[in-house]
Amino acid sequence: MKLSKHAFTRFWDVHAWLGVLAGLVLHVMFFAGAFALFFQELSSWQERAPVAAAAKGSPLAPLVDRALRERGVKPTALSVSLPGRRSPYLQISWPQEGKPEWAEVRLDPRTGATVSETSHVAVILYWLHFLYHPKASWGMYVAGVFAVALLLALVTGLLIHFKDFVQQFHQFRPAKTVKVLWSDMHKVLGVMGLPFQVMFALTGALICLTSLLLAAFSGPVFGGDEAAAVAAMWGGGRDAKATGQAAPTMDLDRLVERAERAVPGFHPMFVNVRHIGDAGATARVWGEHPGRPFARGDVVLRGTDGAILSESLTRSPTPGLAVNRWVIGLHYALYGGLATKILYALLAAATCLTILTGNWIWLLRRQARSASAGNRLLAKLTIGIGGGILVGTAALFWANRLAPAPVRMSAETGAFFGVWALVAGLFLVRAETRGGWVGLLRLSGVAFALLPLGSAAGTEAHLFNIAHHRRMDVLGVELGLALLGLGLLLAASLVTRRARTADVRRQQGVGDFPAASVPSRSSAPVSARAS
Amino acid sequence: MLKIASFLLTYAGFALFQAVGKRQPLAAALARSPAALGARARTCARLLALVSLILACLVLVSNMGWTEACLLTAVQLIFVASLFVLLAPVLPGFVWRLALAAPAIAGMLVLGARWIP
Numbered sequence: 236m237k238l239s240k241h242a243f244t245r246f247w248d249v250h251a252w253l254g255v256l257a258g259l260v261l262h263v264m265f266f267a268g269a270f271a272l273f274f275q276e277l278s279s280w281q282e283r284a285p286v287a288a289a290a291k292g293s294p295l296a297p298l299v300d301r302a303l304r305e306r307g308v309k310p311t312a313l314s315v316s317l318p319g320r321r322s323p324y325l326q327i328s329w330p331q332e333g334k335p336e337w338a339e340v341r342l343d344p345r346t347g348a349t350v351s352e353t354s355h356v357a358v359i360l361y362w363l364h365f366l367y368h369p370k371a372s373w374g375m376y377v378a379g380v381f382a383v384a385l386l387l388a389l390v391t392g393l394l395i396h397f398k399d400f401v402q403q404f405h406q407f408r409p410a411k412t413v414k415v416l417w418s419d420m421h422k423v424l425g426v427m428g429l430p431f432q433v434m435f436a437l438t439g440a441l442i443c444l445t446s447l448l449l450a451a452f453s454g455p456v457f458g459g460d461e462a463a464a465v466a467a468m469w470g471g472g473r474d475a476k477a478t479g480q481a482a483p484t485m486d487l488d489r490l491v492e493r494a495e496r497a498v499p500g501f502h503p504m505f506v507n508v509r510h511i512g513d514a515g516a517t518a519r520v521w522g523e524h525p526g527r528p529f530a531r532g533d534v535v536l537r538g539t540d541g542a543i544l545s546e547s548l549t550r551s552p553t554p555g556l557a558v559n560r561w562v563i564g565l566h567y568a569l570y571g572g573l574a575t576k577i578l579y580a581l582l583a584a585a586t587c588l589t590i591l592t593g594n595w596i597w598l599l600r601r602q603a604r605s606a607s608a609g610n611r612l613l614a615k616l617t618i619g620i621g622g623g624i625l626v627g628t629a630a631l632f633w634a635n636r637l638a639p640a641p642v643r644m645s646a647e648t649g650a651f652f653g654v655w656a657l658v659a660g661l662f663l664v665r666a667e668t669r670g671g672w673v674g675l676l677r678l679s680g681v682a683f684a685l686l687p688l689g690s691a692a693g694t695e696a697h698l699f700n701i702a703h704h705r706r707m708d709v710l711g712v713e714l715g716l717a718l719l720g721l722g723l724l725l726a727a728s729l730v731t732r733r734a735r736t737a738d739v740r741r742q743q744g745v746g747d748f749p750a751a752s753v754p755s756r757s758s759a760p761v762s763a764r765a766s
Numbered sequence: 767m768l769k770i771a772s773f774l775l776t777y778a779g780f781a782l783f784q785a786v787g788k789r790q791p792l793a794a795a796l797a798r799s800p801a802a803l804g805a806r807a808r809t810c811a812r813l814l815a816l817v818s819l820i821l822a823c824l825v826l827v828s829n830m831g832w833t834e835a836c837l838l839t840a841v842q843l844i845f846v847a848s849l850f851v852l853l854a855p856v857l858p859g860f861v862w863r864l865a866l867a868a869p870a871i872a873g874m875l876v877l878g879a880r881w882i883p
Contacts, residue, residue, distance in 0.1 A: 404784065405784070420852070430844055528831065568832040578838075
């Protein structure tokens with residue numbers, strides 16, 4: 236399919252400008268997303284000594300009631316994360332008056348004792364993936380908009396390169412000039428990774444923006460009846476309103492037991508109860524149902540008597556739920572086990588590289604003209620934000636291992652955002668980014684590779700005494716991070732070697748100059764080394 | 767073991783597909799051969815590549831069902847394609863030798879998975 240010159244130019248401009256404006260945010264989202272895939276493993280690893288699992292079937296309702304009584308709260312809505320494979324803790328949360336974020340408490344499921352949270356490594360990276368914070372939940376909608384931008388960039392990129400599509404299966408020329416190297420790498424990773432990137436852009440946009448779209452459609456399609464819109468999308472009983480009539484709500488254990496009985500083989504994981512103490516109370520028990528692809532869904536029960544209102548585990552009662560099952564399943568890698576998560580993480584890294592090479596191509600193409608402030612800023616931000624997040628993440632993991640429990644959470648937050656901001660600030664201030672990428676890759680590579688040693692120094696359960704504690708989460712996370720570190724060091728070595736080749740070419744007067752340097756203000760050609 | 771075997775079969779399939787691509791030495795050798803054989807050989811090679819991918823999926827089906835097996839095979843193919851195209855010019859010896867050994871290793875892993883209790 237050959238595009239007209241006008242169409243080609245327009246699509247090229249859209250693709251290039253979207254890449255420049257949205258690329259770094261998407262890079263951060265994919266980077267954090269690679270870690271978010273291992274949320275369960277990281278949540279377990281970050282704890283020094285997770286509590287032992289509760290016996291199956293042990294009553295949890297008395298523990299929840301006691302915890303709420305001790306805090307003097309009688310919430311009308313409650314969210315409970317049940318202990319199980321995902322987490323050994325019983326976690327409850329409820330809305331607070333006058334505050335957007337819900338109160339949370341974590342309990343030992345055997346005794347009901349409060350277990351203070353001492354770390355949030357997994358949560359930081361998970362929330363960063365979709366730009367979320369409890370005090371700024373609108374960040375999720377922003378993430379959705381960026382996902383749409385990615386989709387547009389992918390479509391325009393496909394249209395631009397459609398005529399050369401087959402060529403990308405064979406065209407990677409690392410021995411050529413740096414401009415050709417980045418261009419080939421961008422096209423190869425973009426073309427080969429296209430199904431993966433399109434899938435994530437589409438599912439990410441749907442996950443983040445569905446509630447917004449539902450609200451938008453409830454007016455013109457459902458005459459403003461939000462409950463009808465929610466029922467059409469997700470099935471009945473989900474947005475039941477309070478009736479104002481007092482009625483006791485069935486306790487947690489009985490609700491879960493009713494849900495398990497309604498769907499044999501169901502493994503409940505979460506319970507959400509709304510309008511507690513009202514005749515219109517509903518409970519949504521959400522969990523896994525093996526034997527069906529992306530085997531997750533929920534059972535919605537009437538809170539007063541436990542009658543089943545709808546279930547989405549054995550079948551999808553609405554098209555919205557059917558689509559959502561696939562959207563969530565594909566996005567969260569709910570298939571294929573650990574192998575899928577590892578492949579997703581590697582493909583996410585490849586997507587990060589696709590985005591960075593796109594920025595470098597932009598900068599190289601404009602290097603010959605006089606450098607604009609915008610391009611200088613883009614070069615600094617690409618390395619400061621794109622590379623700085625590597626070092627910040629390494630600092631986050633080190634803070635978890637070395638900081639004492641009372642200050643661990645604030646140390647983790649400070650280490651991650653502080654180091655990242657410091658690196659970004661450093662490159663904003665520096666005149667050139669010379670040696671920057673190699674330095675960042677080496678620093679983060681060493682930090683990740685040596686993390687198991689830091690873990691051995693700071694904790695009792697680490698990689699080197701795995702035979703003693705047998706915690707597979709520790710083995711997986713620390714081995715994975717060590718391998719990540721080695722990979723980053725290898726990347727640093729490859730970049731250094733390539734920079735030397737580029738230097739030789741430059742001395743011989745062959746080819747264009749290395750990438751990833753800040754264009755100088757003078758009209759003379761840039762003479763910086765490749766970083 | 768079955769997942770590793772599936773990955774290796776996916777790799778072998780893609781490598782075979784690439785091996786008879788236009789700019790590859792093998793394609794040049796096929797082009798020099800009598801015309802009919804050359805054209806058929808490329809088609810046969812591509813069919814074999816497809817068979818390898820189907821086997822990669824079949825190996826997983828007993829473990830996780832058709833839907834998940836097809837999806838995991840697709841993800842493997844995307845990853846293998848990216849890695850192969852980037853590594854082939856840089857480490858051609860390793861890449862092609864692994865492609866030759868992959869089916870044998872995969873076969874041993876599948877047999878091992880069946881026999882090991």
